[in-house]
Amino acid sequence: MAEIIFDYEVCLLACARGDHRALHQLYEQDSSRLLGVALRITRNKALAEDIVHDAFIKIWHGARSFDPLRGSARGWVFSVTRHLALDVVRSAGRDVPLDDQYEPMAEPAQTVEFAARSGQIHQCLEQLDPTRRTCILHAYVDGYSHSEIAQKLSTPLGTVKAWIKRSLAALRECMA
Incomplete structure (x- = not known):
């Protein structure tokens, strides 16, 4: 039996037309992964x-x-969540301790799919220049802003932004 691929673009277009079922489908599809993104940044369930x-x-x-x-x-859906989480952490002005009750929420089938895709992303990341790879990891794993990355690497902000933009394009192409 062929696997049905979720069409995020169609779903967002349906949401834009006011289709509540589309939002529900999106929630069912990715709420646990979005929770993982927010949890990684806030460290508070x-x-x-x-x-x-x-x-x-x-x-x-x-x-x-x-x-x-x-x-x-x-990517748009995930960036909405990521930016909200970063805004919350920045506005709090402090690090939030990890919640003791954190439990991964992925189902076994999602874990297998994630493992396969994560292997591919690791291969694609390895193809990037080490400094650019570091920028991507700081931005999307550690949750640093572009200016925080620039400060951490002692590199001009514009350069960091350009590296991240080009690296994301290269990763997109590699993952396709």
């Missing part, structure tokens, strides 16, 4: 759950602003 809730509200209200020429629909 309750706060991460609030961020995911707020992200879905923002996705619902902002679906019309999604532009497929600027990136993938799935």
